Amino acid sequence: MEDTIVSQATPTGFSAISLIRISGDKALTFSRKLSNKKTNLKHLKPTKLAIHVNNKKIDEVVFTAFYAPKSYTGEDVVEVSCHGNPNISESIINEIISFGGRLAHPGEYTKRAFLNGKLDLLQAESVGLLIKSKSIDAAERQTKNLLGGITKKINKVKSRLLFCLSTLEFEFDVSEEEYLTNETVEKIKKALKSCETETSRLKESFIKGHAYTKGLKISVIGKPNVGKSTLVNKLININKSITSDIPGTTRDLIITETTLDGIPVTLIDTAGIHNTKDKIEKEGIKRSLREIKNSDIIISVFTNTDQPVDIKGFKKQILVYNKEDLQPYKGTKKTVVSVSAKKESGLDALKQNIKEKISFLKTNTNESLITTIRQKEAVDSLNLHITQSLNHFTNKPMALEIIAFEIRTAISKIDLFTGKTTTNDILKKVFSDFCVGK
Ligand SMILES: Nc1nc2c(ncn2[C@@H]2O[C@H](COP(=O)(O)OP(=O)(O)O)[C@@H](O)[C@H]2O)c(=O)[nH]1
Numbered sequence: 001m002e003d004t005i006v007s008q009a010t011p012t013g014f015s016a017i018s019l020i021r022i023s024g025d026k027a028l029t030f031s032r033k034l035s036n037k038k039t040n041l042k043h044l045k046p047t048k049l050a051i052h053v054n055n056k057k058i059d060e061v062v063f064t065a066f067y068a069p070k071s072y073t074g075e076d077v078v079e080v081s082c083h084g085n086p087n088i089s090e091s092i093i094n095e096i097i098s099f100g101g102r103l104a105h106p107g108e109y110t111k112r113a114f115l116n117g118k119l120d121l122l123q124a125e126s127v128g129l130l131i132k133s134k135s136i137d138a139a140e141r142q143t144k145n146l147l148g149g150i151t152k153k154i155n156k157v158k159s160r161l162l163f164c165l166s167t168l169e170f171e172f173d174v175s176e177e178e179y180l181t182n183e184t185v186e187k188i189k190k191a192l193k194s195c196e197t198e199t200s201r202l203k204e205s206f207i208k209g210h211a212y213t214k215g216l217k218i219s220v221i222g223k224p225n226v227g228k229s230t231l232v233n234k235l236i237n238i239n240k241s242i243t244s245d246i247p248g249t250t251r252d253l254i255i256t257e258t259t260l261d262g263i264p265v266t267l268i269d270t271a272g273i274h275n276t277k278d279k280i281e282k283e284g285i286k287r288s289l290r291e292i293k294n295s296d297i298i299i300s301v302f303t304n305t306d307q308p309v310d311i312k313g314f315k316k317q318i319l320v321y322n323k324e325d326l327q328p329y330k331g332t333k334k335t336v337v338s339v340s341a342k343k344e345s346g347l348d349a350l351k352q353n354i355k356e357k358i359s360f361l362k363t364n365t366n367e368s369l370i371t372t373i374r375q376k377e378a379v380d381s382l383n384l385h386i387t388q389s390l391n392h393f394t395n396k397p398m399a400l401e402i403i404a405f406e407i408r409t410a411i412s413k414i415d416l417f418t419g420k421t422t423t424n425d426i427l428k429k430v431f432s433d434f435c436v437g438k
Pocket residue numbers: 222223224225226227228229230231242243244245246247248249250272322323324325326339340341342343
């Protein structure tokens with residue numbers, strides 16, 4: 001029998017209400033003990049009861065029971081809504097542990113939901129990512145996946161692959177020679193092609209899905225004193241970075257999370273890049289260069305007196321001429337955005353330019369996006385085996401056994417993708433990222 005687990009589902013600290021969740025076979029028994037109630041709580045009927053600890057009535061709380069399998073985890077679950085005081089929630093949790101319960105591990109409720117078939121692995125991943133969503137658009141994507149958007153799509157692919165496989169296997173059974181009529185070949189090829197298109201689309205969606213979950217990194221770079229920090233402050237509308245006319249003011253990377261057109265963005269103000277003997281500034285420059293490498297977009301700031309820093313081979317770069325109030329931009333480069341961070345001119349054009357650079361990430365709401373590396377690896381390999389099965393049709397004579405093998409492998413990749421088959425390592429990885437109480 002599984003342990004009955006307990007933990008606080010809400011953040012610790014003082015608040016109006018705290019929620020403690022108990023899940024497992026003993027959830028109802030433990031709740032009875034906790035409230036001195038003679039009978040079990042009823043399913044989905046919130047009940048107000050007092051809690052006594054060491055003969056002291058410490059709180060009056062609301063118990064809500066969810067009977068198995070109609071609960072989040074698929075087990076008996078009781079939620080206790082107590083007043084939001086850490087001393088109260090701690091003593092409730094300690095009481096449950098003294099009855100024989102155990103503290104839940106991070107993600108253990110969702111893991112149990114997965115193991116009890118309430119969610120597939122994709123949906124379980126969406127739960128974790130929904131909680132961590134950095135923008136409302138990102139949350140919308142995860143909710144879509146949580147409701148089974150991708151699962152439905154992939155199951156369609158699976159049933160088509162199963163059709164192809166069973167057609168092939170039927171042929172093996174009935175004909176002595178491995179021979180398919182043209183009509184059958186075309187039917188199978190057509191089904192495989194549509195699976196290939198669907199999985200290619202999913203594969204490509206990772207760029208967008210990843211951007212929505214992880215966010216985009218935009219670094220502002222340039223020589224010292226060109227106005228990088230002033231510009232960043234104006235773009236985020238807060239005075240976050242210290243600005244001054246002393247070169248080398250910014251040494252640590254100054255990181256701000258924001259959103260642009262619904263896409264989470266991490267904006268990074270960096271140390272000015274130049275030759276310096278100052279040890280601390282040197283370290284700052286080293287970190288800047290590392291950050292630049294990991295960036296999705298670079299805003300390269302320069303002025304009349306300081307040329308842009310040359311970052312070789314970086315495609316998504318926006319060149320910004322700053323301090324146009326002192327001297328207008330006289331260059332000929334059409335792509336240069338001329339601004340004055342100090343006087344706040346040209347900033348709208350710059351924002352527009354950034355939005356255009358990330359516009360390829362815009363999605364329509366019908367689009368399903370895969371979001372984790374695990375999902376991507378499974379889809380890549382699924383797509384590859386479908387393509388390989390198609391390629392084998394061009395071999396003469398057609399090696400039907402090999403085609404069937406490729407299709408079977410593709411189906412096994414789908415099962416890996418949805419978590420129908422999985423390993424302990426994968427589960428450990430997926431759920432270790434969760435918070436306790438989910
Ligand atoms: N005239 C003028 N001065 C600016 C402008 N932007 C920044 N500065 C000044 O340039 C100096 C360096 O700015 P700062 O933002 O610290 O540059 P950073 O070293 O690139 O981060 C400060 O004195 C700013 O006030 C601008 O658009 N026009």
